Each structure stands twice: as C-alpha cells, then as structure tokens.
Amino acid sequence: MEHMPLNFPFLAAALLAAVSFYIMIFKKNLIKLIMGIAMMSSAVNLFLVALGYRAGGNAPIYTDVPEGPMVLPVPQALTLTSIVINVAVLALMLTMVMQIYRHTGSLDSEKSRKLKG
Amino acid sequence: MAALITQAPILIIAIPLVAAFLTPLIGMASKKARNALVIVSLVFVAFLVFALARDVVINGIHVYTLGATSPGQTIPTGFMVPVRIILEIDAMSAFFSIIWSIVSLAAAIYSLSHIANETGQTRFYTLLLLMVTGGFGMMFTGDLFNLFVFLEIASISGGALIAFRTRFGDTQEGGFKYIVVSAIAGLMVLFATGILYGQYNSLNIAILAQAIQYTTLDQIALALLLIAFAMKTGMVPLHLWFPDAYSVAPASITGMLVITSHACMYAAFRVCFTLYGAVIDAPVVGWILIAFGLLTMFIGVTMAVFQKDVMRFMSYHAISQLGYMWLGVGVGLAVLGNPGLLATYGRDAMSGGIFHILNHAMYKPLLFFTGGALFHLTGTRDLAKMGGLAHKMKWTTILYIIGTLSISGIPPLNGFSSKILIYESVYQFNPIFTVIGIIVSILTLASFTKAFHSAFMGAELPEYKGVKGVPRSMIVGMVILAAGIIFITLFPAQIVNWILHPAADALIDRGAYINAVTGVIP
C-alpha cells in the first residue's frame, strides 16, 4: 500500500468518468445508458471518498479505534447521501425504460423515439 | 408572530414535507380530506413566505441554524467556523420564494380537476408536495451540498410527475430525458462541491466566498457548476431535452417545472455573484452569458414558429424568454467590476432581468395552463385538429389573450415593463442586443397570434359540439396567475422599489451575505 502513488484513486475516478462519458455519448441501448450513469455516479463517489484520506489514518469512529490520525468524516457523509439519491434516480430510470419497452417494443434509443422536431 | 417569523425558514421547507407524508395516510381514508390538506398546507406556506419576505426586505438577511442552541447562532461557542447546516435568506431568495409559492398554489388548485380522471392521484399529490419542498430548499439553502440534495429532490419528483400518465408512451420518453439530464447535472454539481471542499475545507457558501482564490481547480469548479445549471435551465445548445419533457407533462406540472428552472437560474446567480464574486473574471463570464443568452432567445423563437403541438410550441417560447433573463443579468455581471457603469446601467440591467423572471413566472404557467385546458377539452395537443373553441371556453380565451399580450411585451401589461427596462439598459452596453431583442418580441407575437387563430377562432367544429366547459378549479388556478399579472401591471413602480432593487442589490453586495454568517452572534 505504501508504494502506491497517492493520487492513484483520483486517476481511477477520472478513468471511470471518461469511460462513462464515452458510454453515454456513443451507445444506443437505453439500458447501457443507465449503466453509464451508474458508472459516473461511482466515479464521483470514489472521488469524494478519496478526498478525505490522510496518510496512515484510521476510520473516523471512536469505538475501539487504535491511536493515530483519522481520515475526514465529512466526505463520507456526502458520499452516503449521494449513494441514496442515485439509488432513487436509478430505480426511476429503470421503471421508465420498462414502460418505454412496453409501449414501443424496442430498447434502441433511435427506434423508440416518438418526439421529434 | 415574531417567533413564527424566526422559525419561518425551516417551517416553509418542513410543512410541505410533512404534508407530503401525511397525504398517503389521509388519502386512504377520504379523497376530499386529502385535497383539503394539500390546499391548506400550500396556503399556509404562502402566508409564511409573504411574512418572511416582508421582514427580510425591512430588516435584512435572515439566518437559521439547524440544531443549535438558538436559530441565529451560526458559530458554536469555542469554534471558529460554522459547522451546522445553515439556511440563509436574503432579498433574492425571498423574491424567488414568493414566485414559487404563488405558482405552486395555482398549480395545485388547477390539478384538482385536471387529473381527476387518472388513477393514483394520492401519489400525484405526494410528489407535488415533495417538489414544492425541493424548490423551497434550493432557494433557502446556505451551503453547496444542500443545494445538490434539494436539486435532486426537485428533479426526481419532477421526473416522476412528467411520466405520471403511464397510458401514453411519449410521457415516458419525456420523463426519461428529464431524469437523465437532471442526474448528470446533479453529479456535476457534486463533483464541483467535492473540488471546493477539498481545497477550502468548508461547504458553506459564505465561508467559501471569503476564502476563495481563483486557482485552476476553482475555475474548473466554476465551469462545472455553470454548465450543470445551464443544462437544467435549457440554455442552447443544451436545450434538446426541454421541449420533449415540457410538452408531455400534465399542464400544472409544466407550470411548476418552469419555476424549477428559474430556481436553477437562481443557483447560477448565487454561484457567479456571491460565491465567486470577489475573484471572478467578470467581463469574460459576463460576455459568455450574454452570448449564450442571445443565442437562446433567437433559436427558441425560430424553432417555435413552425410547431404544431401547442405545448411544445409554448415550451420553445419558454426557452427564448429564459434567454432574456440571461441577457439582462449577464450585462450586469459584465460591468460588475466597474462601479460607474454599474450604477449607470448595470444595476438596471440586472433589475430588468430579475423583473423578467417575475413576469415570466406569472404569464408562462398561465399560458401552459390554457394549453392544458385545450388538451382537457379536446383530448389532443395538435393545433391543426382544434378550431372554434372560443365559443366553449370564454374565460380561457380571455386569459390566453392576456398571456399573449404579456409575453410579447405589449404595453401596458407587465411584459412591456420588464422588456423596456432590459432594452434601455442593454442599449447602452451594445445597441445590437436591443435590436435582436425587439426582433424576437415581434416573432413571439406573430407565432402566438397564429396559434390563437387556429385554436380559438373560426366556426365551431362538429366533433367538439358535445364537450362541456372548462372545470371550475382549472379556471380558478388560471385566474390566480392572471390576478398576479394585473397586480404587477397596475403597480410597477412599487414592485421595482420594494422587491427588485433589493434583490439586485443583494446580488451585487456580497459583504452582507458573508457577514450574516460570520458576523455578530445575537
């Protein structure tokens, strides 16, 4: 763990965000679009948790914690709220895709478009 | 009464939330009690909003700390920085909350008969009250993360409400596009909040405004925030989802969605003027806002001219009117660093932009409600299939005419007052902008007249002979908004002095905002 460069989590978050942008722009299947949004929310959550890290830190709770510095607890609270919100958004998007499939019979975003112009 | 005004900020957010969770329980027992609960809670919230706004304009900024030993104690004893969630209401927030309370009350009354034939009405009212909570939270919050949370609450409820009528297929498509755009915008706001927190170790807007410097990471955060809020308000070129979502929703929800996009504009102003106010590169960002505002105005109205679907046509006009607001406030931002020009025409340009927000919030939901009345009577949104409806819908025709004259800026209605304020001040900045604005006004009037002809004028069509008139609660909802328009028409000077100049000054003067949080503890 000590040999990992310290901005490795930020690079991973940037890579996840880049892949998710590629998916959202270039893929046509609606389910893949939802997966792209889930991946982007994972990227932002990873970025937030990695912000709070202090080298050699322990978990920010007092129950049976060893001596030493602690990591920041506020980004962990932000991440938790963000996960809850993304659960609700993903559930809503999946329900709408199920209804679109029932009405138009196709999951392709080009073929199931009715609103144009 | 004084205790009620002290607790008013949190009551305004909490009462719709509690009512939203009481609605399923009461809705299982009786339908009339549920409708009464919705209307009574929204009326009480409107009363609180007006009392609080009056107090803010007279006495200054209100601050509310959640969970402290007294509501005004922002910094706990022995600490140096605020650690709790703080709500901060200045004249700009109070202005937006007045608009939101009036429009949500009108929309709730309108919905009483507009969705009377749908299934699942209890869930509709629950989601509507949750959307009201989200809107008020966005306008009252004092820190960036709460802005994200309330933005997502409003977006999720709005998206679910757009897709409410599941028996049509295009509502699902519009709702899906709305949710995707809102999710991406929310994630960008969260990313920018993370960047700012990592640098300055605080989420509070006032503390960040004190500590901010204009490093590269801060510029990235500013770009992310502005793009996210521009995406949500339908600025060109990110406007492709806007007509799809607004044309398929139930008409009362479309009216509330317009105000939600105004609230995102409020958040963009809060970021540009208060958070980054001390260090922002004002001419560059101002010119970017002006350029995109002009583009939005022009493309919105030109796309609207050849639409056949009445709600889609009105939503393109909503895009173009939003461009007027960006233009007015953008001119104010561009001269922010120059006190002489700011006093000459910058403050007036900002007042004009904010006045246009007020007027747009009155006539745009009114026009959407008339479109909904047309859909309710005829079952279609296609203008080519309608005709001769003025015989059946007398009140709606009059209200549509009031709305059309307002949006085109015909004197003496309120649209004219705000547009003349924008034209006069923007003319001194650059005359070409005024010319483009006048051309857009003329095209707006032309397209609305064409729609009026095809929907209302002409002989009565045989297929609509048997329909009854528009239900009474829908007319009451529309009359509330029309009363607002007439009130602004009759008293423009009082509105400017009492509401708009304090709001514009609250944006320009960020010192008062910061002092309310870090200053003297009562």
Next chain:
Amino acid sequence: MLSKIVRTVANQLIVFILIFGLYVIAHGHLTPGGGFQGGAVIVSGVVMLLVAFSSKELKKSLRERVLTILESTGALIFAALAFAGIGTAFFYNLLVDTPIFGRIPPTGPGPGDFWTGGVVPLMNFAVGLKVVAGLSAVVLAMALFSSGEEVEE
C-alpha cells in the same frame, strides 16, 4: 418459484439477514451503519425471498397498503423527532442528559456505549423502517410489472 431446497434455505437464511440488518440499524451511532445501510441489508433479504418464491406468492404476504402505511409512518416519526425541539431550534437534540439514550460519552477512543446519542438512534430506527418499506415496495412493483400484473391503486 424455485425448487424446494432453495425455498427452505431462503426461509432459514432470512432470519439471520434480518438480525444483521437490525444490528446495523441499531448501532448506527457507534459503528459504521445507520438507517439507510441497515435498511438496504434487510431489503436484500427481501429480494432473496422474491427470487426464491415468485412475486405472486410474495404479494400475498407483503401487501401494498401495509407497505405504504409503514413508509409514511417512518417518515412522520422522523419529522416528529425533528420538530420536537422546535422550542430551541429545528433538529435540536433534546434527549441529551435525559434517561432515554441520554448519556454523554467521554471524548476519545473507547468501547462504545449504546445508550448515548440522544435523538440519533431513534431517527435511525425511523429511517430504517422507511427504507425497508419503500425499497421493498419498489422491488415488488418492478417484479410484478415485468411478470405482467399491475399493482392496483
């Protein structure tokens, strides 16, 4: 509906999942956890039951009216606890120094004391109830929708 072995094992396992979820909800103020996390654990147990038994069978036990009532009750308990301190400020922790969850622990590392925290453990239970009811309703509605039935009003 899957085979008898799967159904029997699911019936036995749900007890342990429920206990673990309740532990995570209850100790939210001492160890990582809390309302949403414990609620999500319990909902994963419900999903296991949904897969083992089919959604038509589970619909007879988890009726939609009961889930709606539980969800609203959880949210209203949370709001009532938040409003209880309105004399001082909203969300004021008025159960500190009282016998209900009111002990004040010393600052610093040490074994956790369960009866601390004030209003926070009670709010954890309310949020846990709401999350269980809400997410179970969502999962059940999606399963019923894709198998062809609709949830009535």
